[in-house]
Every structure is written in C-alpha cells, then in structure tokens.
Amino acid sequence: MTRDEVARTVRALKRREAVTKGGRRVVVLLVFLVLLALAYTGYKAFGESIDDAQTGWPVIGMVLPRTNDLTMPPMSDIVAEFAKPPQRNSDKPLAMFILEASLFTLREAALGFVFGVILGLGIAILLLRSTWIERGVTPYLVASQTVPLVAIAPIIVIWGSTSMGWLPFEWTKWMSVSLIATFLTFFPVAMNGIKGLQSADPAAMELMRSYAATRRQTLIRLQLPASVPYLFAAFKIAATAAIVGAIVGEISGGVKGGLGRLILDFASRYTTGPPRLYATVIGAAILGIIAVGMVAAVEHVVLSERREEPLAL
Amino acid sequence: MTDAPRCAVAITDVSKVFNPGRANEVHALDAISLRIDEGAFVSLIGPSGCGKSTLLRLIGALTHPTGGGVRVNDKSADQARLDRDYGMAFQTSGLFKWRSVTENIELPLQLMGWSKAARRERAVEMLELVKLEEFANHYPREMSGGMRQRVAIARALSFRPSLLLMDEPFGALDEMSREHMQTELLEIWKKTGKTIVFVTHSIPEAVFLSQRVIVMSPRPGRITADINVDLGERVFETREAPAFFEKITEVREALRSEEGSA
Amino acid sequence: MTDAPRCAVAITDVSKVFNPGRANEVHALDAISLRIDEGAFVSLIGPSGCGKSTLLRLIGALTHPTGGGVRVNDKSADQARLDRDYGMAFQTSGLFKWRSVTENIELPLQLMGWSKAARRERAVEMLELVKLEEFANHYPREMSGGMRQRVAIARALSFRPSLLLMDEPFGALDEMSREHMQTELLEIWKKTGKTIVFVTHSIPEAVFLSQRVIVMSPRPGRITADINVDLGERVFETREAPAFFEKITEVREALRSEEGSA
Amino acid sequence: MIAKALHGFGPAGVVGAGSLAFWELSLLLIRPDGFVLPPPSAILVALFENFDEIWVATRSTGYIVITGLIGGVVLGVAWALLISRFRLANETLTPLAISLNAIPIIALAPIFNAWFGLLSPVSNQAIVVILVFFPVFINTTKGLTDVGATELELMRSYAASSWQIARTVRIPNALPYFFTSLKIASSLAVIGAIVAEYFGGRQDALGPFIVQNAGLTRYTEAWAAVLAGSAMGILLYLLSGVLERVSMPWRPASETMGSWDP
Amino acid sequence: SSSDEGGSGELTPVTLQLQWFTQAQFAGYFAAVDQGFYEDVGLDVTILEGGVDIVPATVLDSGAADFAISWVPRGLVPREEGLNITNIAQVFQRSATLQVSFADQGINTPADLAGRTVGNWGFGNEFELLAGLRAAGLDPNVDVVLVQQQFDMLALISGDIDAAQAMIYNEYAQVLETINPDTGELYQPEDLSIIDWNDFGTAMLQDAIWADADKLDSDAAYREMAVKFVEASLRGWAFCRDEFEKCAAIVLAAGPTLGESHQRWQLNEINNLIWPSAGGVGVMDKALWDQTVSVATSEQILKSAPTDGAFRTDIVEEAIANLKAAGIDVVGNGWSPKTIELRAGGE
C-alpha cells in the first residue's frame, strides 16, 4: 500500500466510525423518546390513581401536571391522532397536515437561516474592521436579542407587505416570517463569526501580509476557513433559532400554512381535541431535531478534513 | 560559499519602540545596523524578548521601524514585500489545516493569480525539493512536525523569492528531528542559493547552519556580537568536530557576557 | 554523589502494549529492565514516540504494564502512588490558572488534608527554594514560562516525596532560560537529595544534568544504551569542557546507531 | 463583551447616540406619521406616562424570569454535575441533550398551560426553566469534562479522590463555560417568559401589555414595554458578567467574552 | 344595477383584510367571491386571513389592503392614534361577546363577578367587560382578578377561571362541543350561564367594513370601488341568510380549521347578529354607535369622542339602493334563527 492508500483507508475507517456513531445517537434518541412516552403514561396513571382515590394531593396541578384526559390525553390517543383527518372536508390525515406544515415552516426557517447567516457574517466582517466598531456595536447586538419577538413580528409582517414592492418577485407573507427568523439567527452567527474570524493564527495573518495579500484575499483564504468550526457551532444554534423564529413569527404575524399556525389553531380549540395539539408539538420537535441534524451532518462532512473535533452545541 | 558582493538586506541604525509614550512602552530594538550579503546564511540568536522576531519582521516590512531604514534588494522593505522578494517560515509551521499539502504550497501562487496548471507544476517541483512527493494529497494533521516544517519551507520557496526569512522554524521539533531538518535545510540552501536569515534559540543550531551568527542582547535589543563561522562543508561529523564545539563556546560566551539573570 | 545502595525504582522486564488486539495496537515498550538507585539523577532520552513518557508514567503508576513489574521504594508502584512517594512535573507546567502561585504549591498538601497554617508555611519554604518569594500571590498567566516551571517543581516537592518524576519540564523554554533552569534544578537536587528521573529530548541537557543517561529506541521502545556520566560537580564551565562534548558525542552516537530516518 | 462594553463605553455611547439621533431624525423628516416604529422620544414619553402599569408588569414578568432562571440554572448545573461523573451516561446523554435543545420549546407553552393551569406561574416558569436548562447543562458538562490530560494525571499522581478532582479541577475549569451559558440564558429567559405569557396567564405582565397595545396600534406604549423587557434582559446579562468577573479573578478582563464554544 | 358593467372587461383587483381566521364570521365575503357577486360588479377580490396580532386598521392604512373588517373599537383607537380610516358599512348590528361560566357558580349578572377570576382576551375584546363591571359598581382593578385567556375554553373547564370570555358564535360553541367528564356526554347549554352584554347596556359594535378616509375623499375611483365592494358584500350576506346550507358549504370549502357543525352553528349566530337590520343591512344604528362611543370614552379606551368622519353612511346607502333595485331584501325581517346541533369537536 502506498501512503496515499493508507491515508485513504484510515479516512474510510473514520467515516464508517462516524456513521455508526451517528446511528447510535439516533437509536439513543429513539430509546429516550420511548422512555419519555412510558414516563408520561406512567405519571398519568399514577396521577389518575391519586385522583381516583380522591386524596386531593395538592402537588398535582400546582407543580406537577394535571392528569385528566383533557390536560394529558392518553399516549395511545396522541399516536392514533396522527392517522385521523383533522378536517372534515378531507381525508388527509393529521400526519400529512403536520408534514406539509413542517415543510412550510422549514422553508421559512431555511430562508431565515440563509438571511441570518448572510447578515450575521456581514456584521462579523464589519466588526472585524476595527475594534472601535466592535465595541460600539456589540452591546446593541446583545440588546437586540432581548427584544421580545412578539412585539416586532407584526411590525415586520406589515413592513414586509408594504415595503417590498420594488422586488422583482412577489413578496409573500412567509418571507416576512423568514425575516422574523432572521432576527434570531443572525446573532449567534455574528458573535461566533467575529470570534472565528479573529481565531486565525496571528502567524498565519502575518504570512498573508508577507505575501502582500489583499484584505479580501486574507478574508477568503484564511479568516473565513479558520472560522468554519465556530460558524458551525453557531449554525446549530441558528437552525433551532430559525425554527423558533418561524413558529413565533407565524403565530404572531398571522401567517397561514405552517406549524406555528397549526399549533395556534389546535391550541385555540384545544378542548375539542387535545391530542391534536400534542401531535403537532411532537411534529415541531422532530422538525427542530432534523434541522439541527442536517447542519451537524454538513458540519461533519466539511470538518472531517480537519484535526479538531467539532465544537459541541 | 557566496562571493556575490550584492547586498540583500541593509539595515541602518534601526530602532523600534512599541506603544511609544504609553505606559506599556517597550524599546524592542535600538541602533541596529546590519548588512547581509546575497546568498548568505545568517543566524540571529539571543535570549527571549531581545527582539529577534521584531528584527525579522522589520526586514519583511511586517512592522515598521521607529527610526532608521531597512532596504531589501536595494528597495524599500515595503516595496520588497509588495514585489514578493522574500518567503517566510515560522516556529509553528502555519500550514492551513483545511488545505492539503499541495494546496498549502500553492497558496502564495494562488494569491499571485497563477493558473491552476502552473501552480500544480511548481508544487510538484517543490515537493521534490523537500522530499515529500508521496504526501502531496495529505492533510497537515496526518504529518509529523518535521514534515510540516518541510512543507512550510516548500511554501516559502514556491514563488522563488530571493530571500528566506525563518523565525525559529525548528523550535518545536525534538532534537533528533531538528538535526535532521538542519541538514535538509542546508541542502536546499546549497541547491537554491537563497539568502537566508534564520532566528534561533539554539547555539549549536546557529553554529551548524550559518556562516554568520548575530548575537543580540535584550532591553533594548542590540547587536552585541557578529561571529563568523567557517566550518567548511557541513557533514555529519561537523557536529563532533572540536572546531564546532569551539564556535559553540564562543557564541555562548558572547551571549553570557550580555546576560544577567533569566 | 550518592552512595546509598537502596533501590528507588526497580523495573523488571516490563512491556506495554496500548489497545492490544485492536487495529490501533501500539507496542510502546518492550523488555525494559532498569534499576535506579536512591538519590540518583537519571535521564531518559530517545526520539519522539519511543516510550519515555510511558515509562515515566509506569513508574508513577499512572498506567500499568502489560507484562513485568515496577517497584518503587520497595513497594508496588500503585502503593507508592497512594503513599505519595513521588512528585511529578510536566512539559506544560500544568499549573491551575485559577490558583495563585501559593495556592498551586499548596494543592497537594490541601489534598492530603494539611492545615492551612502548615500549608502556608511549607509554601513559603518552597517559594524560597525556587527563588520566587516575591511572586507568592501572582497568578500563573502573569509569569514567564521559566517561572511557571519553577512553581511546578516547587509544587512537586512541596510534600517532600523521595522521588521526582519530570517529563521534559524544560521542553517549552528557550535555550538560555533552559540552561538557567538546569543549574537551578541541580542546586535543588543537591540541597534535597531526591531521586530524579528526568525525560528529555536534548542531549546536552541529559549530559549536563544526570549521572546516568538511558538511551531508548522506538517501535517498540527498548533501552539501547545506559551511559554513565561522570563530570563531577557541574559548574558553568562544565558546558565548555571537552569531557562534556565527548559525552554529548557518545550519547549522539548511541542514539544514531538506533535511528533510521527522521 | 460585557467587559468590553464596560471598558469602552465610548464607542458604544457614540454608536447608540448616533443611531438614536438617526432614528428620531429620519422619522421626523421622512415619515412624520410613522407610528409602527415610533421615534425614541415618543417611546420615552410613553414609558413615563405608563410608568406605573409598566412597572407592575415588569415586576410580575421579572418574577417569572428570575425564578425560572434560577430553577433552570440549578437544574442544569445539578444535572451536569451528576452526568459528568458517569462517563457512559455523559457520552450518551450529552449528545441527546444537544438534540433535544433543537426542540422549539415555546411550542410547549399551550401544553404547559393545560398541565399547570392558566393562572399558575408554573406554566410560564416551566418554559423559562427548560429554555435555560439546555445551554447551562450542555456548557457546564463540557466545562466539567474538558479538563486537560496533564491536570488529571497530576491529580492521579497525588492519589486524589474523584470528589477532590471535582472540587479542585473540574468545577473551577467549568466556571467560564458556565458563565458563558448564563449570559445566553439570561436573555433567553426574558424572551421565553414574554412569549409564554403570550399564551395566557395574569394580565398584569409585560407579554400581555405588549401584545394588547400592539393589537390596538398603540405602538409607542408597546415599545415602551419592549424597552422595559430589554432593560431587564440587559441587566441580567450585565449581572452575569459582574458575577463572572467576581468569581474568576484570575481571568484577564479581555477573556470574558460570550460565545457558544469556550 | 351596475352588474353588467365589468362583465367582459378588466376586473379591478381589490384586497380585503379580515380580522380573524377563516370562519363563518366572514361567510358573506366568501359567498360573494364564490357566487361571483364581486365579479358581477367588476371586482377581483382577494381575501387576506387575519391573525392574533394582525391589526386590520394598520394593514388598511399601510395600503396592503383596500378594505378591512374590524370591530368598531378596534378601528376607533387606531383612528385616534392617527390612522385616517372610516367605517363605511356597519354589518353586525349586535355584539356577540359573552361572559360564560358554569351554572353552579351562580354568575348571572356582572355584579356576580365580584371577587372572581375573570378571563378575557384583551386586544380590545375586554372593553365591554370592563364597562359592564363598572356599570355594576365594581372596580376591575380591585374587585376581580383579570386573566389573560387563551383562545380556548380549557381554563374555564379546568376551573382555573370562574368566567371566561366567549363569542356566542365560536368559543361558547366550543364548550358545547366538549365532553363533560361527569356525564360522558357533551356539555349542554343548561350547564352554563351567560352574561350577554347586549342585555347590560355595555355592548359595543363589532364587525364593520372600514376604508381609507383620505382616499375616499380624494380618489373618485376608490369611492366608486367602495360602493361596489359594499354592495356585493352585502349581497353575499343576503345570500347566506337565504341559502344557509349553500353558504355553510362555501365556508367549509374556504378551509376553516373548525368542523362542519361548528361552522353551521357559527353561521346561524352570525346571521342572528345581522338580521333583521331595521335600517337596512350595513347602515349604522346611531344609538348603538353612541353607546359604543360612550363606553369607549368612559373606559378611557378613547381619549375623547371620535371626530366627525369616523363613520359615513353615504356609501352603504348607495349600495343598498342598488341592491333594492335588483330586488334583494336588505332588511331580513323574515329571518329566524335555526336550531343547530353541535357534535363533539365541532365536526
């Protein structure tokens, strides 16, 4: 075997190891979900037995969830609900509704994610220009994240539908929701981005100067690649944030078609069918995990060339 | 070995003060004058903080003198940098871990806008020079420290600068690989005829490698001795020759005369 | 210097295999036998990866042999560890950045349940030994590499173990501070009479410091030479003495005879 | 970030004043009827006019935020301490926590209202607790386990118990990781509480106040309450920063930065 | 009538912003689209669904919609904040807001709410409640605990709150679509007691069609469009009165989230809010307007009574004239409510 072949074999081995590791994580997650379902059922049975005994245990309903069928529908009902059509005028099962809504929300979130990455990176690159700008702007970036989304969501929706007429394509509401998601996604990208760009080895920076490289060349050839592990750590947070942003944006922006709206709809007629809300929330949870999983998969492919372990979280 | 009378580096009465006028002001260099002939192999040695790296960075126009002048190849140091007259290598190889060995060597060429084919051709040539043909497609993490330094040297030489500036390139290697790398470097120097300015902490290394050892003292950094080393062709036995040990002693004495406590 | 016949470390036919039976199996050490007298200063030298650190860790019972036995002070290595018979120092000083110099030195004493007053007293004593009285309340980041290593040595000695295990403690220092630290270490050794097992890459360091230099070869790690160094009292001039250079050459030859290419 | 903000109030002040002026002026000049995003002066006036009501709302939201924050932090740290003691649990549960962190937790708000009752503060606190739990747990676990091999080996050489290792190495090592997560958690807690309130609860809180006023196009009042919420978030953030500086005196100010990968 | 005008020519695009999600509350507009009433008058109407935080007045003002459906108080407050909008047709003649409680609680009048936890949604939905409490001599800030209610009835059913806000056509029905754990059957109207604000003099006007006041004055084409829009919309409402089942089917096809029996219940109740309209459908009942304004000002929802032009009747009168000419009944004296049976979950 030549050295190249050895190296290739080693890389293949590592890749296989990573795949089994990823597979194991999925199994752990599934096992955990089953345990969670069991815990739910067990707790419900326990709580109901106490209810039945009329002991009036005060903890339940105060710091522990209430256990009647209206507040905690039986697990079997929740699972069965996926197959039932939620609307009378169609046979489409709830699972399909959730899937379609998930895709809709995913589209909003994906666009928001992309906007957020572009904006965040842009800000990071701007902050890199001088420490003065960095010091001047960073506190406000932090402050921006404490602004409650519910307050700005409707404003962005209105602004989106009135101020985007100049665009060559039609601005639809879900794009405004993406902007709301952007509001949450740009921040981690900007913060980790600046840290990542600054993480370039000073010796390497000096090397680029010795080549009389332009600022742009240094950015593209050195600082951006150096920031990749930091960016992926941010992307994972941003992926979750994008979905949270999309859901909150849909809810408070009055945009139809996505998970947020579905949750609101089912929440607003909760008493007439509690399992529907549970099923939808489970759908949202799965969507979040899938989104982060996708980022992690991309990260694995991109960073496998490098020495470092991917940064967690 | 070199008879070229041309002057590769001319430093005249250079001083360097960091953070002048502030509380953390540092007089890094003072009244440094130095001429380095083309094709020479010159080492800078001195205790930590004496300004060796600063002096090297002044030659490379990576920082600018507070007083005095630096000329490289009869141009201003800045012009020389823009003309890519020199290549650089550091203690940490500074290879980009996201680039394969070949891509690392091609980096300066890419920045200069070379075509892909031309770059590849030159990289192959350089890999031969540093004897790493087999590792063309490896990534830095798959290589030992010595191999990485060889790649860094190949990268510094890839665009054929006339001057090579090296800042403790072998500082992170263990003594055995270090001796090996020293031999390799001398071979490359002989083959290419570059001017080399070499910063080191190690007296045997300075003596073994160079024709001239510049000894520096700290606070502020000054040149305290300029020792000619004439050991002829370096071979394995050079390291065991009495003349070699004598030169080591001479450099040590020069260093010691300036040293107080660590 | 030491005439005590007692045996501080006795290693008998030790071998060490990492990850046995797996794809990444490594034969780190093979058939190592070694006796170190009490009060001796012994250096282990050899190319990177030859198992020096592994051998040191076997003595400290931080890892266990695959075959053979290690006894320290006539006890099993593990018992010696539990009895706190040895102190350790590493290349990176391993100081805790959240503890001041004094607190770092007090760490082992604290773990052993010493009273605060007793700890403080010993720390002051140790600071004197390593000449850092003034830095008692500084944090590690405020100190130079050499100073940090002195604190690490003070920490290793604070509970007065009879044995000191040092793994390239000066590897990260520049040559001049290194020579300085070597002199300091010898002084401490003379004052305290400890047994010291010292791992290094540097031939001059091994020769200058120790009474015995153990030369090792890699893959699998074996002892290839056991060189007695008898240079008498080490003084500044020792480094320039022909006998010193001769010993260096002898160790180099021993190393070279086992070396292939870097 | 915080330290920077405190150190260099200058740039932050200039940028803040500049953008406020720009905001005010652009509304004045371009859109005099701009009320969706009212001018800062109008927001301030509204804040004073509605001070009593906003103050009451801020207090009741603040109660949820702070109790939830404390609950989440205690839970996160306790879990991290527990989990990090068991390697297997750590290796399976930490990736699991990272996956679960991807769940849009606010989607649980309506379910929690059903569980705990609309009026119980627990429904809102639970949202905040879970939001806070994940970053604290994940970061603290990382800090507790990302201990240098040298440090651990040193502790083993002292025959330290695992509790001693936790107290002297793991916990101090985890502090910076913990504080980073605390800063993230503090702004998450505010957002979480306000979004949870959106799904119901007592009406004298910031969430309902903002939504109600925005629903009636009283944007100035809504923004005044947003300002109060932001102020609370920033205050908690600054407080975490102060706590960080106080509990880690060994860290230079420049290192106290907030990011997700210490 | 003007129905032949746009038949073959270009249709004018018109956007309508609803105040809430798609449901029978807006049946008339969906019917007018479905039945081609808008097309008949040369309009191509796009209906924008509302949402929790959607403020129709702002959408209208921003130009993103040409007309908006909004409750009167929720139009008047923005108007006071500087949005120049005006009410051009008062479709609903009565308030639909109730305060619902379980019968065994004995809450039958506003005075009975003293010391109770009282749910409401906010967003301007609470004004009638607050005014009603005050009218009963209670201080809303002291004598009751006001609770931000979700848009479902769980809090009432779980006993978290004593009295919940409910629209007679929506949330009230949701309670009746829920299974009573005690009986295993649906909750029955007898299980509940209601406070109807129409009975206590604090009812406020609800759904109306709003338009941009400035544009009505300055843009003759817009005014003409408004007349046509109101005309076709009211025709839609007349259709829903006369063709109950067809209209219910149209609403269901428009994709509401609640089921059939719920939409039928809702349509029935909505019709009941509109018909009969003594002065003609969409014409402002001055007495109710004054009551709305007086509640709003005494509750300090409005700082002062609205300026002139908050509503205008010229447009709706023109529209009604056209409808009458086409032989459509705009009063609906013949209307009488049906009995709708609700099924579990509103299905």
Ligand SMILES: Nc1ncnc2c1ncn2[C@@H]1O[C@H](COP(=O)(O)OP(=O)(O)OP(=O)(O)O)[C@@H](O)[C@H]1O
């Ligand atoms: N950018 C800078 N700002 C302030 N002081 C500096 C800067 N760079 C170097 N110095 C100071 O100048 C002096 C010389 O530094 P220099 O790095 O040149 O020393 P050196 O001889 O290369 O040391 P070493 O052997 O440790 O690499 C030192 O005291 C150093 O602290």
Ligand SMILES: Nc1ncnc2c1ncn2[C@@H]1O[C@H](COP(=O)(O)OP(=O)(O)OP(=O)(O)O)[C@@H](O)[C@H]1O
């Ligand atoms: N925990 C471990 N698992 C697997 N292999 C190991 C482990 N520790 C050491 N090795 C391997 O054992 C061999 C000897 O390692 P060791 O660290 O003792 O060498 P060394 O002589 O100290 O090298 P250096 O001079 O670089 O410190 C090496 O090949 C190393 O890769």
Ligand SMILES: [Mg+2]
């Ligand atoms: Mg240097």
Ligand SMILES: [Mg+2]
């Ligand atoms: Mg080692």
